[in-house]
Amino acid sequence: MYEERENPSESNAIxxxxxxRSGALTALVITKEGVLEDEAGDTSYLNTTAMAALVAGMFSxxxxxxxxxxxxxxxxxxxxxxxxxxxxxxxxxxxMMVVIFEDYQIxxxxxxxxxxxxAALGTILKQSNRPELSEEIATPQFKEYALNLIDRIFDTK
Amino acid sequence: MPYINYRDKEIAFKIxxxxxxxxxxTTNLKYIHAVLDKTRKGEMIVLDTEQERTLFFxxxxxxxxxxxxxxxxxxxxxxxxxxxxxxxRRLILEGADGVVFVADSQVERLDENLESFAMLQSSxxxxxxxxxxxxxxxxxxxxxxxxxxxxxxxxxxxxxxxxPVFEAVATEGQGVMETIxxxxxxxxxxxxx
Numbered sequence: 001m002y003e004e005r006e007n008p009s010e011s012n013a014i015x016x017x018x019x020x021r022s023g024a025l026t027a028l029v030i031t032k033e034g035v036l037e038d039e040a041g042d043t044s045y046l047n048t049t050a051m052a053a054l055v056a057g058m059f060s061x062x063x064x065x066x067x068x069x070x071x072x073x074x075x076x077x078x079x080x081x082x083x084x085x086x087x088x089x090x091x092x093x094x095x096m097m098v099v100i101f102e103d104y105q106i107x108x109x110x111x112x113x114x115x116x117x118x119a120a121l122g123t124i125l126k127q128s129n130r131p132e133l134s135e136e137i138a139t140p141q142f143k144e145y146a147l148n149l150i151d152r153i154f155d156t157k
Numbered sequence: 158m159p160y161i162n163y164r165d166k167e168i169a170f171k172i173x174x175x176x177x178x179x180x181x182x183t184t185n186l187k188y189i190h191a192v193l194d195k196t197r198k199g200e201m202i203v204l205d206t207e208q209e210r211t212l213f214f215x216x217x218x219x220x221x222x223x224x225x226x227x228x229x230x231x232x233x234x235x236x237x238x239x240x241x242x243x244x245x246r247r248l249i250l251e252g253a254d255g256v257v258f259v260a261d262s263q264v265e266r267l268d269e270n271l272e273s274f275a276m277l278q279s280s281x282x283x284x285x286x287x288x289x290x291x292x293x294x295x296x297x298x299x300x301x302x303x304x305x306x307x308x309x310x311x312x313x314x315x316x317x318x319x320x321p322v323f324e325a326v327a328t329e330g331q332g333v334m335e336t337i338x339x340x341x342x343x344x345x346x347x348x349x350x
Binding site: 047138139 | 221
């Protein structure tokens with residue numbers, strides 16, 4: 001069984017909508033393993049790969065903190081900066097939606113739109129086997145090329 | 158279980174460097190990051206204390222290349238080795254597709270190696286993984302120190318029959334690339350048996 005993203009066009013439309021409606025700068029969906037799954041808005045200023053790894057780590061740590069104080073999870077994280085702020089919420093229990101915004105006065109709108117978007121993304125989220133696609137990747141050619149690349153990249157001679 | 162993004166045609170595998178404190182996990186990762194072509198690597202994140210001990214994790218993405226139309230990436234992580242960071246270690250280990258166990262070859266650190274490996278086994282079991290068939294490589298690091306732990310000690314004590322073992326001096330890069338190459342190969346072999 002492999003991790004699979006939700007319907008891509010649908011999810012991206014929801015996130016783009018969130019960015020426009022809330023006035024936010026950027027919206028990201030990140031898996032709990034720290035992989036960036038989807039993005040909307042401006043990401044040109046952001047190392048999204050590093051962001052994904054760090055946010056996933058932060059959220060995992062926060063979950064443990066929640067458990068220590070008798071909560072199952074803190075469903076929202078809010079980081080307030082000087083000019084940019086981050087709102088992080090959970091989509092089901094497996095993904096995180098990160099919204100970056102600049103005007104702190106729109107926090108109410110961000111929360112409202114993020115809640116709506118998370119609910120909409122949650123309904124189309126699914127984890128399932130996709131054998132026809134998995135088989136497409138897991139071919140003898142894939143293995144041969146991958147091993148070849150590994151030997152070349154980690155060459156020790 | 159790798160992460161597969163069908164729309165953008167990306168596959169991400171997670172490799173975790175595990176082991177007792179100060180065994181050389183971050184040094185391994187830093188060496189790999191330093192020697193890789195810049196087109197193959199992203200920025201390295203190091204979350205450490207003022208004493209350069211890993212506090213949460215180190216991370217960098219390694220782009221393997223495009224295979225059958227899919228961009229294949231290894232997300233490289235280390236865990237903090239100190240015993241009291243067990244909660245952090247488990248968080249980072251979760252979802253790993255392969256593990257490098259970096260052992261400290263100093264004889265007096267044998268118990269720490271054994272304790273760390275026991276925690277690794279326990280976590281993998283809790284995640285529903287059988288560590289005996291999981292992509293796992295053992296690296297005996299610090300082989301340049303006088304009278305290092307004899308190769309075979311950990312295998313015997315831990316019953317690690319058939320697990321690939323490498324000797325390394327990570328500060329000089331010796332054995333580092335051999336270790337990651339074997340780990341990567343094992344991950345791919347498991348993905349496509």
